[in-house]
Amino acid sequence: MKGFVPLLVVCAATAAPSAQAQDPLAATRAACAADAQKFCAGVQPGGGRIVACLKEHKDSLSDQCKQAAGLPVGATSGSSGAAAPAPEPPAAGAPAKPAPAPKAPLKLVVGGEHFVQRAVIDTQQGGMTAATVYVPENWHFESKIEWNYGWIEVPVATSWHADNPANAEAYFQYPLLRMATVDAAPQYRQYIKGPKPGDRYFTGAINMAPLPPLRAMASFIQKVRPDVANLKWLGSQDLPGLGKALRLDVGAWPTQHGVAIKIAYDLNSQAVEEAFFGVYYLGKAGTQAVQVGHVGMAADQLQQTNWGIDGLQSFRAPAGTLDKRMPIFCLMAKSVQYDAKWIARQKAIDATLARMFNQKLQQGYDQMRAAQALSDQTMRDQAQFLGNVERQEVAMRSSGGSSGGDGFLRDEGGRSSSDNVSDLIRGVDTLNDPSTGGTKQLSNLGQYHFTDGFGNYRTSDDPNYTPEQAGDVGSWSRMTAVQ
16 A cells, blocks of 8 residues: 555664664664665565665765764765764673663654653552653643543553644554453343443443454544544555564454554645554453353353454654654654553552452352242242142042032142142242152243253243253253143
8 A cells, every 4th residue: 555665664663762772773773764764665674675775775875874874974965863873882801881870761863853751640540650652842742541440351541642733743542442242142142131332341341243453443543533524545554563563462362463544634624644553353252151059051152252453543644744754653652661560550450350350240149049049948938838738638628628529629630720820829830850750840930941850950931942052961851731
């Protein structure tokens, strides 16, 4: 796609400021980024090919690049910034110098812009510095960190942006985009009531079926740039190494790769271009087997698909200048450093939220077990009461206590009418139990009852349900009603 090959070359040649401070070669790459874009746009990065290309054009390189590479600085090329030459290594056998004292944040000059370090402050964690990022010193910078402790999957959202007050240039860093969808086995779908598409689950993830990577990025762009004038889609490209370049922790996702989309639109009657970058990820996870009293669910009966885009950011510039300004944007994107203490705090919060969630889940299971135990005891008490009633009926028949006979007590099938009424009132079905040779009373909330012949029972209202399909082990047979 037009414009994206130069961008990739420049970003590959631009190292993070922290690396430049320690590695002279990295500083040389940064100083020569604009030259690499100008003279080596069609050269594939890697294997020393960019360096070889620059050597072929050494007489045409900028003063900034020549100075960083240790070449004589001529008067034929302009310089867009200043960089000190790499220090020579100490002579062999020379005594080691003491470690230098801590230095102030590194100041850089790239593309004529003087960079300074800005802090991303977490006000909800006592004003901790969450991250730092290098931006041009005359640019306006704002950051935001929001915590939502009720969202176990996405408890924190970090974002920031920097904009050039002189024109439409801007750099945006967006929060993690986290989507999810839950698929249930057929027999459980009637019980799984998720949020509407586009709304959040209670975990914080947004309910949405997975989209292909480029469609996902395009959907995000339409969300954050909904009403721009004269929107044009200039093109897109896969960027397999973007996650590594941005130092993102994407190794846990089976599917992940970088994508980019470039658009154009009018901003305040001025034509601008904006390039969006991000790392698309996707993974699936199933539930564990659960048995709560008489109710059981086999493993993987619920499947959750988690997907989204990490490292979301965009670069904007007046039309026709975005490619030239890419060294500026790439340095900002790759300069982001998260504070170790803040990362430790984030991990501690994540662990605490996970523990609290699992405790509540276990409490729910315990309450369900207690409710079933209470229900079982109630059934036993009712069975004892009905046993007393039945014994009284037998006694009345044996003694001739009913002048009209016992026809009023029986239906045509031999059961007492009062038995059927009693079952209805108590909400049970009386069934033949092959495991005991007697009868068994189960809840009439489901009209289909099963037993494995060993005192285990299952009830469902689904005419197509079988315990075997639900993952239960054993040979199950349908129970019949007592006539």
